[in-house]
Amino acid sequence: xxxxxxxxxxxxxxxxxxxxxxxxxxxxxxxxxxxxxxxxxxxxxxxxxxxxxxxxxxxxxxxxxxxxxxxxxxxxxxxxxxxxxxxxxxxxxxxxxxxxxxxxxxxxxxxxxxxxxxxxxxxxxxxxxxxxxxxxxxxxxxxxxxxxxxxxxxxxxxxxxxxxxxxxxxxxxxxxxxxxxxxxxxxxxxxxxxxxxxxxxxxxxxxxxxxxxxxxxxxxxxxxxxxxxxxxxxxxxxxxxxxxxxxxxxxxxxxxxxxxxxxxxxxxxxxxxxxxxxxxxxxxxxxxxxxxxxxxxxxxxxxxxxxxxxxxxxxxxxxxxxxxxxxxxxxxxxxxxxxxxxxxxxxxxxxxxxxxxxxxxxxxxxxxxxxxxxxxxxxxxxxxxxxxxxxxxxxxxxxxxxxxxxxxxxxxxxxxxxxxxxxxxxxxxxxxxxxxxxxxxxxxxxxxxxxxxxxxxxxxxxxxxxxxxxxxxxxxxxxxxxxxxxxxxxxxxxxxxxxxxxxxxxxxxxxxxxxxxxxxxxxxxxxxxxxxxxxxxxxxxxxxxxxxxxxxxxxxxxxxxxxxxxxxxxxxxxxxxxxxxxxxxxxxxxxxxxxxxxxxxxxxxxxxxxxxxxxxxxxxxxxxxxxxxxxxxxxxxxxxxxxxxxxxxxxxxxxxxxxxxxxxxxxxxxxxxxxxxxxxxxxxxxxxxxxxxxxxxxxxxxxxxxxxxxxxxxxxxxxxxxxxxxxxxxxxxxxxxxxxxxxxxxxxxxxxxxxxxxxxxxxxxxxxxxx
Amino acid sequence: xxxxxxxxxxxxxxxxxxxxxxxxxxxxxxxxxxxxxxxxxxxxxxxxxxxxxxxxxxxxxxxxxxxxxxxxxxxxxxxxxxxxxxxx
Numbered sequence: 001x002x003x004x005x006x007x008x009x010x011x012x013x014x015x016x017x018x019x020x021x022x023x024x025x026x027x028x029x030x031x032x033x034x035x036x037x038x039x040x041x042x043x044x045x046x047x048x049x050x051x052x053x054x055x056x057x058x059x060x061x062x063x064x065x066x067x068x069x070x071x072x073x074x075x076x077x078x079x080x081x082x083x084x085x086x087x088x089x090x091x092x093x094x095x096x097x098x099x100x101x102x103x104x105x106x107x108x109x110x111x112x113x114x115x116x117x118x119x120x121x122x123x124x125x126x127x128x129x130x131x132x133x134x135x136x137x138x139x140x141x142x143x144x145x146x147x148x149x150x151x152x153x154x155x156x157x158x159x160x161x162x163x164x165x166x167x168x169x170x171x172x173x174x175x176x177x178x179x180x181x182x183x184x185x186x187x188x189x190x191x192x193x194x195x196x197x198x199x200x201x202x203x204x205x206x207x208x209x210x211x212x213x214x215x216x217x218x219x220x221x222x223x224x225x226x227x228x229x230x231x232x233x234x235x236x237x238x239x240x241x242x243x244x245x246x247x248x249x250x251x252x253x254x255x256x257x258x259x260x261x262x263x264x265x266x267x268x269x270x271x272x273x274x275x276x277x278x279x280x281x282x283x284x285x286x287x288x289x290x291x292x293x294x295x296x297x298x299x300x301x302x303x304x305x306x307x308x309x310x311x312x313x314x315x316x317x318x319x320x321x322x323x324x325x326x327x328x329x330x331x332x333x334x335x336x337x338x339x340x341x342x343x344x345x346x347x348x349x350x351x352x353x354x355x356x357x358x359x360x361x362x363x364x365x366x367x368x369x370x371x372x373x374x375x376x377x378x379x380x381x382x383x384x385x386x387x388x389x390x391x392x393x394x395x396x397x398x399x400x401x402x403x404x405x406x407x408x409x410x411x412x413x414x415x416x417x418x419x420x421x422x423x424x425x426x427x428x429x430x431x432x433x434x435x436x437x438x439x440x441x442x443x444x445x446x447x448x449x450x451x452x453x454x455x456x457x458x459x460x461x462x463x464x465x466x467x468x469x470x471x472x473x474x475x476x477x478x479x480x481x482x483x484x485x486x487x488x489x490x491x492x493x494x495x496x497x498x499x500x501x502x503x504x505x506x507x508x509x510x511x512x513x514x515x516x517x518x519x520x521x522x523x524x525x526x527x528x529x530x531x532x533x534x535x536x537x538x539x540x541x542x543x544x545x546x547x548x549x550x551x552x553x554x555x556x557x558x559x560x561x562x563x564x565x566x567x568x569x570x571x572x573x574x575x576x577x578x579x580x581x582x583x584x585x586x587x588x589x590x591x592x593x594x595x596x597x598x599x600x601x602x603x604x605x606x607x608x609x610x611x612x613x614x615x616x617x618x619x620x621x622x623x624x625x626x627x628x629x630x631x632x633x634x635x636x637x638x639x640x641x642x643x644x645x646x647x648x649x650x651x652x653x654x655x656x657x658x659x660x661x662x663x664x665x666x667x668x669x670x671x672x673x674x675x676x677x678x679x680x681x682x683x684x685x686x687x688x689x690x691x692x693x694x695x696x697x698x699x700x701x702x703x704x705x706x707x708x709x710x711x712x713x714x715x716x717x718x719x720x721x722x723x724x725x726x727x728x729x730x731x732x733x734x735x736x737x738x739x740x741x742x743x744x745x746x747x748x749x750x751x752x753x754x755x756x757x758x759x760x761x762x763x764x765x766x767x768x769x770x771x
Numbered sequence: 772x773x774x775x776x777x778x779x780x781x782x783x784x785x786x787x788x789x790x791x792x793x794x795x796x797x798x799x800x801x802x803x804x805x806x807x808x809x810x811x812x813x814x815x816x817x818x819x820x821x822x823x824x825x826x827x828x829x830x831x832x833x834x835x836x837x838x839x840x841x842x843x844x845x846x847x848x849x850x851x852x853x854x855x856x857x858x859x
Contacts, residue, residue, distance in 0.1 A: 200845040235853040286848055290856070298856035588834035600835055604842030611846025619853050630795045640792040644785055651781040654825050658774065755825035759818045765788075766814035770795035771807045 011528035013097035018104050019083030020401065022075050023394075025104075027470065029071035029111055034463045036064035041425075045456035047444040057440040058126035059118065059145075065129025066149070068383065069248060070156055071111045076390045077251030078103075078160075081167050081191045084397065087493035088185040090176025090584065095169040095594055097578055098567070099162050101532035106159030109540030114152030117145035120547070125149035128438060130241065131212070133223035133233035138216050147216050148547040150209050155540050157206040164198040165601045167191065173594050175585040182275065185491050186261065186268055187393075190254025193278045194247055197285060201243035203605045207612035208236035211711060217546055219699065220707035222616065227623035227704055231296050232616055238289035239612065245382055246285045249349075250278065252389025253320060256342040259392045260324055262489045263339035264331025274323045277316035284313040294365045303362050310360035317353060321346065336487075337411030341392035344419050345385050352380025355430060370436055376429030384422050391418075391469065398473065399482035400493060406476040414468040421462030428454045527576055535563025568729055572738070599749040603756045606719075610760050613715060614767060617708040624704050630770055633705050634689065639769035642685045643761065646720075649678035650758040653727075657751045663741035665734050672731045675754070679724045686717050709768055716764055719757045726750050780824040787813045 012018060039060050043052045052060065082100065086093055094100045117124040122143005127135030131153075136146055171184070171192050184192065211222040212233075222228045261268045268274065290298065290306030324346055333339070355377040358364045368374060391414075398406045428451040435448045442448050485494040542556025570576045589597050621627050630636060656671030690710070694700040701707060730750055733739065739747055791810050793799070801809065823829040828836050 200842065204849060231856070232853070235849075235856065239849050239852070286845060287852070290852065293856070299858050302852070302855045588832065588837075591832050592835055597835075600838045604838050607839075607842040607846045608849065611843075612849050615846075615850035615853050618850060619857070622854065622857055636792050636795050640788055643788045647781060647784045647788065650821065650825050651777055654777045655774075658777070752826060755821055758825070759821040762784075762814055762817045762821065766791065766810050770791055770810045 007528065010533055011101075011530050013093075013101045013527060013529050013532070015082050015086050015094045015097070015100060016401075018100050019079050019081075021104055022079030022082060022107070025108055025111075026072045026075040026079060029067050029075075029115075030466070032115060033064050033067035033072060034466065036060040036067070037459060038463055040064065041456040041459035043440065044442075044452045046453065047442055047446070047449045049441055052440065054440045055123060055126060058128075058438070059124040061438060062125045062128055062131075063115070063118070063149075066114065066125070066153070067111070069129060069244065070153070071107070071114075073248035073382070073386050073390070074160070074244070075107055077191070077194065077248065078163055078167075080187065080251060080255065080390070080393050080397070081195075083401065084493055085167060085170060085188050085191055086174070087496055088188045088491065089171060089174060089179050090492065091170060091174035092579060092581060094166050095173055096166050096598065097527070098529050098532055098576060099166045101529065102536055103159045103163030103166065105533045105536035106155055106162065106539065109536055110152045110155035110159055112152075113155060113540055113544040114149050116544075117148040117152070120145050120148055122146070130237055131233070132237075133212075133230045136212060136216075137224050139224070144547040147213065148544055150212055150216070151544045151546055154206060154209045154213070155543050157202045157209065158539070160198050160202050161206075161602075161605050164195045164202070164605070165598050168195045168199065168601055169594060169598045171195070172589050173586055173597060174581050176582075177584045179492075179585050180587070181585075182272065185493075186257035187251070187254040189275060190250045190257070190278060193282045194250045194254075197243045197247050197250075197282055199601065199605050200286070200608050201240045201247065203607075203609035204236055204612045205240035207609050207616070208233065208240070210715065211236070211613075211616060213546060214701075214707070214711050218701040218710070220701045220711060221704060222620070222707060222711070225620070225624075225704055228616065228620045231293070231298065232619050234293045234296055235619070236612055236616065238292045239286065242289035242292065243282075243285040245378070246281060248382055248386045249389075250281070252345055252386040252393075253349075255393035255396065256345050256389045257324065257327075258489075258491060259338045259342040259396050260327050260346075262396075262487050262491070263334045263336060263342075264328050265334075266327055266331045267490075268323060269326030269329075270319070270323045273319055277319035277323075280316040281313060284309060284316070288313055288360075291360055291365060294362055295369050307360055307362045311357065314353065314357060314360075321350065336395075337406070337408060337415060338392045338396035338487075340412065340415040341388045341395060344415065345388035345392060348380055348388055348422065349385035351427075352377055352382075352385060356381060368433060372429040372432035372435045372437060375437055376426045376432075379426045379429075384426065388418070388422075394469065394473070396487070397493075398476050399486045402476050402479075403482055404476050404479040405482045405486065406472050406479060410468055410472045410475070414465060414472065417461055417465035417468065421458050421460075421465055424458030425455050425462050426458070428452070428458075527578070529570070529576055531563050531567040531570060531576075533563075535560060535567060538563050572733060572736075593745055595745050595749055596752070599752050603752065606756065610715075610763075613712050614763060617712060617767065620704055620708060628705055633693075634709070634769050636769055638685055638689060639765055642682050643765045645678050645682045645685070646758050646761050649675045649682065650755050652678060653751050653754050657744065657747050660734070660739050660744040660747050661741060665737065665739060668739065668747065669731055669734050672727050672734065676724055676727045676731070679720055679727070683717060683720055683724075686713060689713075712764060712768070716757070716760060719760075723750070723754050723757055726753070777824055780820050784817050784820055787817050 009017065009021065012021070039052060040057065043049050043057055043060075082094065085091075115124075120143065122141060122145040125131065125136065125146045126141060127133075127146070131150070134140060136150070171188060175184075211220070214220040215222050215224055223230065223233045257268050257274070288306060288310040290302060291310045294303055294306075355373070359368060359374060359377060395406060395411055398404075431451050432448055435442065435446070435451075442452075487494070538556050538558070538560025540556070542553050542560055545552030545554075545556050592600075652671045652674040656668045656675065659665075659667035659671060690713075693706060693709070697703075697706075701710060727750065730739075730746055733746070791813050794801070794806050794810050794813075797806070799806075822839065826839075828839055
């Protein structure tokens with residue numbers, strides 16, 4: 001066995017190889033999700049079918065949705081972002097190579113954890129891909145499968161956060177000279193906006209999953225009580241879930257824009273309005289989610305606002321469509337496979353988008369929401385439009401990635417079968433306006449049989465036809481050599497040289513753009529690192545361990561500590577270094593360091609995480625009539641003391657930062673020591689409060705005031721603990737002379753993190769102790 | 772930044788914390804609504820102080836402030852939309 005080949009793939013940090021790993025892995029998960037879709041459509045093909053038992057059907061529906069959305073469609077966009085964003089902006093690699101590998105391995109292990117839930121007692125999650133409460137409660141899903149599935153989701157939320165920060169900073173910080181914001185290639189521009197959605201949407205999912213796991217494991221009652229319950233879950237889920245629709249869609253449209261422009265032989269029409277339209281879509285995507293909740297009885301005025309917002313978002317989407325049509329108009333069209341898939345994506349989106357307008361209407365939505373009409377709608381938008389656009393990307397860039405040409409006839413056959421199969425699969429659903437979603441079977445007298453049969457025939461065409469893509473991709477590896485720019489594209493990535501990587505055998509186009517020049521060898525020997533895979537394995541095992549018990553958690557934590565310790569050791573000894581980028585376009589962050597920008601981006605996602613946690617607390621509290629008055633559940637004196645300790649620790653760290661800015665390492669170490677001791681004291685106070693609450697009641701986690709307190713202060717305490725470990729690391733490095741008046745970026749970032757955690761505490765203190 | 776500013780900020784933060792605690796303990800005999808509003812305003816001013824001084828937003832380029840403000844906007848948006856749905 002060629003161990004060098006294996007080591008290269010396991011430990012790579014190269015953006016192209018990570019991109020290829022993402023691509024291949026996403027296909028693996030699509031294969032699993034496709035099998036589940038087969039099972040579902042077989043069950044629904046005929047009336048009164050008993051192919052699957054109801055629990056199995058529910059598991060298949062749930063895991064199909066989760067795998068398709070979170071482990072196939074989103075990661076496929078990320079695969080392209082990894083591979084092509086650096087090429088398109090003229091960067092040598094992504095901003096943080098090891099973090100890139102980290103986000104990939106978290107994604108892999110998250111998927112394994114989620115899929116493993118099929119094989120544990122109780123079976124896989126069965127509450128739908130939306131994980132609606134209370135279906136996910138221990139009352140309805142007492143087995144550990146749901147706990148494990150949610151753990152997988154937590155890990156993939158972490159993966160996406162890490163990946164988002166990396167790609168955002170790459171776009172903001174590593175553009176070559178001349179690649180200004182408005183000159184970003186289409187795919188990179190759409191990716192930029194998508195990453196902003198990732199940044200602010202996934203923390204909401206993470207917060208919801210933390211509360212869900214607390215409900216399942218500790219017996220808290222966020223989503224099982226009347227005060228929080230299903231409506232609270234809906235808010236938390238859909239604040240993430242609706243932007244997620246565009247997270248899978250926008251990269252596909254970025255590809256479609258680029259492909260249409262290339263094969264129409266014209267620059268994209270209305271470039272600046274397009275740029276603005278995508279930004280408006282991103283903004284509005286957070287303000288339309290309430291249309292998923294029209295049936296929940298939320299405030300009527302807010303339902304009307306959500307109706308208006310949802311209808312409004314069709315305007316920027318209209319701009320996108322007009323831009324595509326304008327590009328095609330009078331173009332010299334070449335109907336290659338990528339072009340066909342790009343056009344297919346647009347056509348399917350228009351059908352899906354038009355059907356969505358019905359759902360934006362409050363009155364119509366009440367009739368349609370719980371029916372197969374909606375299933376048809378969201379598959380057109382989320383699956384068809386996204387998948388066809390992403391497939392366009394595969395065909396478009398295969399020559400770049402492999403250095404060889406794919407089989408055009410096979411590609412066109414793939415398109416025809418996919419397009420016919422897809423429409424046959426999902427269009428009949430628009431006629432099933434009275435068939436409830438999620439039902440396992442139906443009787444013949446409903447009249448739903450013919451539509452369902454057609455739909456299943458479509459599935460049996462659409463799903464197997466995807467094998468043609470896989471076959472074509474494999475054949476491409478031995479296909480005829482591709483010209484350097486087979487499409488005569490003007491996009492930047494085609495101006496870079498494509499070479500075969502010596503160990504992987506895949507194309508490893510240098511991707512240095514036209515203005516960056518980097519010797520070939522230095523790029524191809526980008527460092528390997530064992531740390532990401534170890535760290536991610538540990539994190540995934542420890543998080544998944546919540547389903548299995550403490551021994552598994554401990555093993556996971558030990559592996560994680562090994563990984564993170566090794567990572568820190570590498571940093572400490574300068575064992576992992578990448579060549580510096582030449583300074584290019586950095587507006588509007590030209591005066592900010594890369595690491596600092598990454599920290600600010602991370603804090604941005606953290607702000608939403610705590611916002612959702614505190615918002616959930618406020619939601620529950622306003623809904624709960626018997627909230628204890630200030631001072632009765634938590635000691636105001638203890639809270640005040642804790643707050644002063646935290647504020648003082650912030651001052652100490654800040655003074656430490658000022659010391660090192662003046663070149664005084666000894667003082668920095670002193671102030672860091674003070675920060676550490678104050679942080680420990682703060683945690684001790686928190687521990688004593690927890691101890692008193694836990695020992696003061698036989699069911700300490702059951703009450704809502706306690707539930708919200710434990711989870712919110714627990715998450716905050718975990719942040720303090722992580723900060724203290726960082727303080728220790730920085731102290732150690734400072735004592736070895738690792739910082740100076742010109743090199744104090746790590747201290748500055750630690751100060752940002754710590755100050756942020758302190759500011760969050762000020763809100764927690766006011767909301768939990770005082771009001 | 773001079774050495775006094777962070778210490779002055781810390782002093783304000785501690786005084787505000789003590790004032791909040793006093794308000795919560797009903798030292799000023801305000802009714803609950805006014806007390807809560809006063810605590811909310813003080814807490815917001817504290818967060819702004821930490822943001823401006825310790826997080827350094829007062830000294831950062833506008834783009835960094837933009838990230839902070841946008842993130843805060845989406846955090847607040849999540850809260851507002853959830854709370855806004857209460858009631859019929």
